Amino acid sequence: MLELEELVRDFGGHRAVDRVSFRVAEGRMTGFVGGNGAGKTTTMRMIMGVLASNGGTVRWQGSPATAEDRRDFGYMPEERGLYPKQTVHSQLVYLARLRGQGTAEARRETLDLLERLGLAEKAQARLESLSLGNQQRVQIAAALLGSPRLLVLDEPFSGLDPHAVDTMAELLREYAAAGVPVLFSSHQLDLVERLCDDLVVMAKGRVVGKGTADELRHRDRPRYRLVTGAPAGWTRALPGVTAVEELPDGARVELAADADPGRLLTEALARGPVHAFTPLVPSIADIYREMTAA
Structure with missing residues (x-):
């Protein structure tokens, strides 16, 4: 289980994340929603250790998350971070090896993910030659390498066509069914409603609502x-x-x-x-x- 406890992040005199607390339970998909500037991306970066917090704690399995724990987290950042001039296959194999896989295992997993995401024919293409939607699929594949124990995905469905959305949703359900906690942000609220077990709603750096969809629907004022x-x-x-x-x-x-x-x-x-x-x-x-x- 991932737990955030009173997490804080300041940028100069601006508090971007203000005492944020919530949990992402094993085997459940949690939708992380809020407007632009609400603090979602900053929170995800603190979960991954990309940004240091100014207060609070990120816990994994009951203890403060360490760099070693985070090696087993799958992360998809909001900004694409792959190599545009490298082929899709070679860079995914490289990233899988950085996560501790042997070459043969890395190649097998890469080909499997590319097949699942409809990119098998693009394996030897340079990333920069792909459409933006297909580049997004490659970024997703990079987050799924190495059997992650937690998935933290920032806008994973952005730019995907309906067929790719369905494929990605099926993959995430498989990971959740295997016990992996999944946290993803999205502005596509209909998709969040369809996929998620739990929701966390942020506004102006604070959590303004959290719980299951039914809990939020029936919280007050019937x-x-x-x-x-x-x-x-x-x-x-x-x-x-x-x-x-x-x-x-x-x-x-x-x-x-x-x-x-x-x-x-x-x-x-x-x-x-x-x-x-x-x-x-x-x-x-x-x-x-x-x-x-x-």
């Missing part, structure tokens, strides 16, 4: 769609109602966290027929907008 066949502005006067969007055939109603939705339904039934009374479940995009709006 919402309901009430259909009565006529405007239901009367709901504003009921105890526990915190917001109402009046509609031609009813209303969307927001309740306090401790309010009883049954009371609202009982009142509606007393006033006439009720055609529908259903909870409104927010999407991850809705949750993200609410948490980062301030």
